[in-house]
Amino acid sequence: MENEKVKTKAQSGNLLEVEHLKEYYPVSVGMKKVPLKAVEDVSFTIKPGETLGLVGESGCGKTTVGRTILQLYKPTAGRIVFDGDVLFDSEKKIKVDMLPYRKRMQMVFQDPYSSLDPRMTVEDIIGEPLDVHKLYANKKERREKILSLMELVGLNAEHAMRYAHEFSGGQRQRIGIARALAVRPQFIVCDEAVSALDVSIQAQVINMFEEIQEKLGVAYLFIAHDLLVVHHISDRIAVMYLGRMMETADADELNENPIHPYTLSLLSAVPIPDPETARRSKRIVLEGDVPSPLKMPAGCPFRTRCKYATEQCAKEMPELKDRGNGHLVACWNK
Amino acid sequence: MEANKEDFKYKKRAFLSAQIDLSKFNKNDFEKATEEEKKQQDVMGESRTFFQDGMRRLRKNPLAMMSIFILLAIVVIIIVAPMICPYSYDTIIRVDGKRDRGVVNLGMMQYSDMEIEYMERTGEKLFPHIFGTDSLGRDYFIRCIYGTRVSLSVGVVAAIMVLIIGVIYGSISGYFGGKADMIMMRIVDVIYSLPDMLLIILLAVVLNENLGPLIQGTVFESLGSNMIAMFIVFALLYWVGMARLIRGQILQIKKAEFVLAARTIGTPNGRILRKHIIPNCLSVIIITTALQVPSAIFTESYLSFLGLGVSAPMTSLGSLANAARDSMQSYPHRLIIPAVIIVLIVLALNLLGDGLRDAFDSKLN
Structure with a gap:
């Protein structure tokens, strides 16, 4: 970033x-x-x-x-x-x-359990704002952006393919923050x-x-x-x-x-x-x-x-x- | 601590302690773990998707697994059997090209006199009549196989139609809410209150006259216009239950914060429905569809029983049972066999539906 x-x-x-x-x-x-x-x-x-x-x-x-x-x-x-x-x-x-x-303008939500879609991986959750606003040129750039966001909020890159329910409350809130930050x-x-x-x-x-x-x-x-x-x-x-x-x-x-x-x-x-x-x-x-x-x-x-x-x-x-x-x-x- | 690192001694183990006695070692006996070794200590549970999770739970349910096994066995038999069996569902058995008057109403595994004589004469073994023959001299086993084919495909096709219409209607109604929801749900209420049997019978009669020439020469011809009427009625009437269920689910899910989060991001409605809401209703959709199949098979069976099902010579399990009614006392097996197949299919699908609900419904686990 x-x-x-x-x-x-x-x-x-x-x-x-x-x-x-x-x-x-x-x-x-x-x-x-x-x-x-x-x-x-x-x-x-x-x-x-x-x-x-x-x-x-x-x-x-x-x-x-x-x-x-x-x-x-x-x-x-x-x-x-x-x-x-x-x-x-x-x-x-x-x-x-x-x-x-x-x-x-973005928002971070109160409940880290209900604010992340249980059917999506972390990569897709953080990548959604990038998808919607088309903020990347190719798949590689999308992944790089997601990984740098994860690093920014203190998440491991290995966690990208995991589902939200596999994280603790604090980590989930970090995912939510990364999602909000994705659009800068x-x-x-x-x-x-x-x-x-x-x-x-x-x-x-x-x-x-x-x-x-x-x-x-x-x-x-x-x-x-x-x-x-x-x-x-x-x-x-x-x-x-x-x-x-x-x-x-x-x-x-x-x-x-x-x-x-x-x-x-x-x-x-x-x-x-x-x-x-x-x-x-x-x-x-x-x-x-x-x-x-x-x-x-x-x-x-x-x-x-x-x-x-x-x-x-x-x-x-x-x-x-x-x-x-x-x-x-x-x-x-x- | 840093200063006397070299001559550091581990404390003696406490009496009766289960720990390793560290006093036997000194600092040099140990070496520091490398980064790579440290990484190996990070035990990571394997990431599992929603489906893997559900399938794992499903595999632990013996009833559901047995149902899957029975259904698979039935599907394999109805695909393979017509290739092996030399008889056809709509032709009367002939022996050596000649009409055999004795081949009617045979019991299970019986041969007619002419067939026995033929086998003795030529030494050639004829394929046995596993379930005997019917009153017209057609092999009953192959008729049962074709009947199962028809019944199962009616069930599956009807369930898919219900699925498509119900999911689309329900999700639109639930997601947009307000006035649209009100109007759409009142339409559902009206359809719900129509007597479905009466409608099927009326439609079958009307369509029989109008559809007859239309479907000539197509795949539907052998199924008959009654079948088409049944499909149309399923498409018209039976989706309402599914639509209501989906709407209820969506009303619940759309209030979840992750949907609000998606709206904050600016995700368009279509994408929210596709990516967030429908995947979260998936368990309900799977379960309801699985339970829809037996209900369609049941409807088809008793319509055929009433004589409104597939047109002869094509058959279904219901019409087989209906035909066997006349000779129930002399040849009870002809009624029992299709009835048992219906029971097996419906029971297996119901148990599988229950198993799927237990495995996939997130509220239960």
């Missing part, structure tokens, strides 16, 4: 811009069709070679955001700009043919890419993600629910709750100086490896359950579980406001 980094042509310096993204699913309740608001008004940007961590609890719409960016789901509303090209704009009714962009993308959505692995393997795979970023200059949208992992790999972190963005900041800034009450409670739930410190630190336990996305509370969705909630919270959803140094928070009271 040549070590040349990917370049961007965007004027703004952003590789990806997501503005007011909405994704509703129609769900039938009895005879009525009710929209399930999986993602409600999410905006963020990612610079070339940067990693944005996206955290939040299960069902808050993280995965949907990732898949909507890749247009695996059709967005309900919003605007997605990739490298200066508008991929989707609900107001101007723009929807482009995604095929050329599939070469430039500028941007990869890592959808809980390490959540299914155990801790020691997680570390290996995360380090590999970082090495690849250094070598190839890809940008990541790193989706996870483990704040420690996200803090380790991300340049910036965005916190989501019930389909809305609550707080965005630089990784260290968010860790040291969290503002939003939801972020505070998330951070307090991170296990501390030192029992002395752990005993002294206070855990903020949230009361009640996450409200159903079918019956979203008016105003701020977090107010039902927030101890700072006021009347204003019930009336209006707070905007993301800059609290200095690009630390954006959506809260009335903090």
Whole structure:
């Protein structure tokens, strides 16, 4: 693999811009069709070679955001700009043919067991993107490319003819990463890419993600629910709750100086490896359950579980406001 | 450690230890493994494909292996026997070119008086009538062989037709989903609710008049228009079960993440169906097809039994059994033999289908 980094042509310096993204699913309740608001008004940007961590609890719409960016789901509303090209704009009714962009944006999936076709050899799995985009001139070049990709993710060349079920979870995830890298993308959505692995393997795979970023200059949208992992790999972190963005900041800034009450409670739930410190630190336990996305509370969705909630919270959803140094928070009271 | 490498002594073995006593050796007794030797230690399980894996499990199933053996034996017999046996399924036996009135209704391995006399006269041995002869004086063994040929090929052809139509219809319906799926499945429901026997009988009657002149002089002529009607009905009606099954499988598989991954790559729909979805339904397809054959043979048999099967003088196992009904009390073997062959084929295919399911269904292992 040549070590040349990917370049961007965007004027703004952003590789990806997501503005007011909405994704509703129609769900039938009895005879009525009710929209399930999986993602409600999410905006963020990612610079070339940067990693944005996206955290939040299960069902808050993280995965949907990732898949909507890749247009695996059709967005309900919003605007997605990739490298200066508008991929989707609900107001101007723009929807482009995604095929050329599939070469430039890729995805690594959560479950290394179900994301690899059990009937295909590793060579065919990694070779599929090459086949689809016709990225080779002959069989020999295809094989060379596949082997260099396998080497890049730390797999043995002898493994090329094997089936996915013959590998361990970590190795399978490496195959998935090699498949995503095959088209030399500028941007990869890592959808809980390490959540299914155990801790020691997680570390290996995360380090590999970082090495690849250094070598190839890809940008990541790193989706996870483990704040420690996200803090380790991300340049910036965005916190989501019930389909809305609550707080965005630089990784260290968010860790040291969290503002939003939801972020505070998330951070307090991170296990501390030192029992002395752990005993002294206070855990903020949230009361009640996450409200159903079918019956979203008016105003701020977090107010039902927030101890700072006021009347204003019930009336209006707070905007993301800059609290200095690009630390954006959506809260009335903090 | 590095410094006193030379005078390094291994610890004495513990009392009652099963380990090699290393204190008897020193460092120089050992040499480092070369890269090549290290490679040999990498024990690699042989890479097995889905089929090799399934076949290995199938081979361990005695019932399935016996079924394969019986089916192979039947296939070999129906191919080879007509080459050896001098009689033909549609001609009445003649002895020395002369009509033999005594050759009708012979028992198993019997000769008629004229044949015995002929053999004594010339010293030549005549081929035995293994299953005897029928009421018209035709060799019953060769008729059974031809009947099996017809029945088996009807079963296989019908199963292939069901396979092709069912897989195409089911995969389109399942993969594209939504409105297309809704409409296609309602059509299936309608077809499902049609009484198939009634339709076969009606079609056979209608086609008999219209197809008769059309198929004259072709391969189908000896099979008769009833057979064609049966094929058409199979093609029209029996694929629905297969289509439903395939659709269900595909609905399940298309939600798998590897299909989503393929879509992320930009793989076109056709390729996703061919390379990802169909190969993953393969076990279900194989099993259902194997179980479709006996059901087709059964249908053919009882249609022939009703007199709607192949046209005479061609025969099938069902029509043999039907013809034997009249003389059931005097010559029971004529009913028993085709019945036993049907039972053998259907049982073997069903057991084989079960064995294939056990061997190839990934959910069970």
